[in-house]
Amino acid sequence: MSTTPTTDWLRLDQQICFSLNAASRAFGGVYRVVLKDLGLTYPQYLVMLVLWEHGDLPVKKLGEHLRLDSGTLSPLLKRLEAAGLVRRERSARDERSVEVRLTEEGTAMRERALQVPRRIATATGLDVDEIRALRARLDDLTTALDAAVAEEMGAGR
Amino acid sequence: MSTTPTTDWLRLDQQICFSLNAASRAFGGVYRVVLKDLGLTYPQYLVMLVLWEHGDLPVKKLGEHLRLDSGTLSPLLKRLEAAGLVRRERSARDERSVEVRLTEEGTAMRERALQVPRRIATATGLDVDEIRALRARLDDLTTALDAAVAEEMGAGR
DNA sequence: CACAATTCGATTGCGCACAACTAAATAGCT
């Protein structure tokens, strides 16, 4: 099927990474439109989802749920605080920790956010089972990629 | 299967977008390790791939291949130029256009880049057919998402 | 108790992505 294997490899490579990247950015575009009413960006929306589901959390726990570190979360949370959706309070029993708490306004926003998932799901053009299947594949891929990075780190190269 | 449909929707929604986002960032981590030897970031690597495949191109064409605009490409290309991999020259017959040309060094880098795709493919833990299938799903998803954004823009939600 | 190691968050710096705008050149129309 190929007379120039090196070129084929380069092109195949591009297609995997590029497709994923493109899909991710296309999703970003949809969320940008859908979340405009709420005044949230997509990562901010993810933070709100976690808080709505799990209640108040320290920054560390929030980061574990979202796979994000403080370098990303600190400024993001300040913007959410400036928007009046969240308060940040140092924990009393561990002064290193900062508790992120929903304000009344932040809690109230959940009602308005309930319409978001349907609109996103519609935009994907996929049904529930297809979404589930795709999600499973992507999670497996993420696991494999993370493991590969961990190996490279440990084994040098 | 669910007694609280709204909550289920929120969680399903989170899982789709989040899984995609996580996979994209996990890919970034792998590329960061693999491209370290070449001194390229992942988007810079994509630009080099396009140039290796299509030869010299104006910024506009480059952006069409990569779905990126000048706001992203201009500084990126300046960094590639500073690294000596690329030259930017205003077109003689259309002064608005800037041709991006590979330098000898940039052309030579292709040889070293040939090892990258194999290492990435290995990291995914997928075989060629699985990669192809996943790519097709992601491309379909991107198409659907782009169409949805276009509709929202046109129909005003 | 004293000291070292760890944890947690914030900050800084760099690069990407995108929107909005500017400037320059070209194309098209009258």
Add this chain to the structure above:
DNA sequence: AGCTATTTAGTTGTGCGCAATCGAATTGTG
């Protein structure tokens, strides 16, 4: 020719993602 609209890069500003570093607090150990 003259005027307008379009095309093409570039610039600015905002926000995310990540690495590296710092300071403060806590924990572990002798």
